[in-house]
Amino acid sequence: MSRPTPNPHAEAVINLVALEHNVRSIAQLVAPAQLMFAVKANAYAHGLLPVATAGLAAGASSLAVLEIPAGLALRTAGVTAPLLAWLHGTETDFRAGIEADIELGISAVWQLEAIAASEANRPAVVHLKVDSGLSRNGATIEDWPELVRTALAAERAGVLRIRAAWSHLADASVADDEAALAAFLNAVAVAEALGARFELLHLAASSAGIRMPEARFGLVRIGIAAYGISPFDDRTGAELGLVPVMSLRAPVIETSVGGSRLARVAAGFADGVPTIGLEQASILVNGVRCPIASVEVDSLLVDTDGARVEVGDVAIIFGAGDEGEPTAEEWAEWAETIGDEIVTSVAPRVPRVYLR
């Protein structure tokens, strides 16, 4: 039995070249629509600032930040691109967001009231959101006219400027998304009849942005596809020409564990390695796929049958797939989830290493 190495840990390698490739190729696909790059949840756990910067350099014209504090972090770091935040709570500091020129997705009248009460030193720029069937955020079809009327009154009062109307799709089926598109267009017509004028409409995220050209309008919001992961169940990222951006690696820290052919790798569930679907899961150790035997808090055990493994060798838990390692999509299938959750679950304690 070998002795454990002194300070081994997992690391997440973030391939910014792959990210730029994905953003550039999707930008070409959706043109002339603009590409808004979704960097919510710390850029899907890839690291907000380096990823946002790379995405803008590769052709994104704006960033979707989810919430005002994330937008403020980008502004503090010097990012001047348009930002959109749409997840707001009762304690949200609207004034800080408006004064940092963060555009606001607005779903309800109480949010317009909070903007009016914020006493910001400039008008808010708002994107009015209608619920086209997802039943999450956005005004229902019934509540939509009141939202539009209240926004128009606030616009006349100089409190805000209505820039866009938008919605979000359920990606349930092409037919469901087409029904949602019709509901969205109907809501836009209702708003225009009430006097609203929209400079911009947006509806599609990765899925519809790729498969539904009529949903692209002036802007497509791209998240998961930019990170190299397919938004579809039946097509891989590779089949779409995307390259996975994140790779999770960790060193082997012990071989012949307890005299067996198991080896210990320094990544556990506290690093974000899933614990579901392990009977199918395998990772790459020295070019060989090794089945996972168990996942503990700080480490996992692999069966090294057939592989020559030494302490210090690097295991690839997931990556681009080009060396034979599993992708986040493959893990998602094992763990009964989507690639989005596999990458966002990689823990903050895992250092991000940026590759160019």
Add this chain to the structure above:
Amino acid sequence: MATGVRRRASIDLDAIIANARISTSDLSESMADLRADAYGHGFAPVLSALGEAGVRTFLASNHEDAALVRSIDPHMRVHVGGSESAARPLPSQVIGLGLYGLGVAPGLRPTLRLSGEVIAVKTIPGGSGVSYGYTYRTSAPTRLALVALGFADGVPRVASNRAPVLVNGFRALVAGRIAMDQFVVDLGDHPASVGDEAILLGDASRDEPTVEDWAEAARVRPEVILSGLGKRIERAYSRA
């Protein structure tokens, strides 16, 4: 720092100390397991509370955490985990997951309460699909609450349509897929308001959903759920 939506883990340091006393007969001769950032509770506050209660030896996930132990009190000892099977001289007693209220010992109390903010409440018709893929459909006209927590916060997506949530005194299951930053609860005709607290992990003795409920719904161990709680969740500590 400007405020955004509320995502809160309220951590009861008294409960952690009480659980430690239940788990061992002698705190000073036991080693407390603080791996995984004290299983999502936050390493430093838990270390300091247990240190004051008399625990002298700790198990940490990494050398950064271990260095913190030595900086607080050079007389405290710390072992670095990562190699669970390695044989090494350790204190005779280990206070493990019981610290966090997990396990069957009588008297253990929950130590972490996770709540999210209701950020939208809406009434929708029967037959409406809810969240991605429309895996949930409303059976009648109903009220939905949107909660601002998702799998990026460590709320496991595999528990979609299965795990319980308490909103404004009403216990319901998550309706539809848990998304990255949000999920939906079907309230029926029960009232709720924007700003209400939605409790995911709480105290069974107060009829709240628990980490064990979520672990069962997600088919993972409770400590996996606790370790996965994300950085966007603010930790708030209470101590008598």
